[in-house]
Amino acid sequence: MDNMLIQVKGVKKIIFFAPSDIDYLYMRGDKSEIIDVENTDLIEYPLFVNAQKYETDLMPGDVVFIPALWLHNVVCKTFSIGVNVFWKHLDEAFYDKNDLYGNKDLVGACKALDSTKRSLKELNNLPKDYKDFYIRRMIQILKENL
Numbered sequence: 001m002d003n004m005l006i007q008v009k010g011v012k013k014i015i016f017f018a019p020s021d022i023d024y025l026y027m028r029g030d031k032s033e034i035i036d037v038e039n040t041d042l043i044e045y046p047l048f049v050n051a052q053k054y055e056t057d058l059m060p061g062d063v064v065f066i067p068a069l070w071l072h073n074v075v076c077k078t079f080s081i082g083v084n085v086f087w088k089h090l091d092e093a094f095y096d097k098n099d100l101y102g103n104k105d106l107v108g109a110c111k112a113l114d115s116t117k118r119s120l121k122e123l124n125n126l127p128k129d130y131k132d133f134y135i136r137r138m139i140q141i142l143k144e145n146l
Contacts (some may be wrong), residue, residue: 001102002068003086007058011078016054019069024051030105037073058082 001058005014007116015037017025040048052135057077064077066072068089086102088095089118094106105113123131 001086002089003066003084003102004072005058005066006083006085007062007064008059008081008083009060011060012058012080012082013075013077014056014058014064015073016066017051017071017141018054019071021051022071024048025071074108091109 026045026048034048035046036054042049056064086100090106095102095110096104096107096110104110108138120135124132126134
């Protein structure tokens with residue numbers, strides 16, 4: 001969900017990455033494998049150099065809008081208190097009704113990701129050359145829809 005981070009006390013540094021940079025962030029599920037975005041091991045994560053960072057310090061009284069899908073990293077520079085306010089801006093049917101805090105992917109996205117996992121499970125039963133061929137075809141179809 002979209003949210004606002006309201007800085008009440010202390011200072012936080014926040015670094016944002018646009019959703020279009022997902023290819024450079026080494027995602028594993030909904031988390032990046034990169035722990036330290038300020039001192040990233042570029043030998044282990046060479047594509048990270050292509051990710052565009054947007055960063056700012058939040059001071060007491062500052063409010064920052066964090067759009068849905070924007071990956072972000074928050075580091076407290078001092079003792080801090082912040083308040084997040086989340087809200088749903090899409091039709092209610094897009095959201096899992098049991099997800100009070102907006103931590104889950106949208107319902108349609110969950111179904112699509114599950115279908116992808118099932119498809120890969122099927123392809124894993126094929127000989128390696130066939131598996132490779134059909135995965136590349138799937139990637140091609142997905143890229144055509146970007």
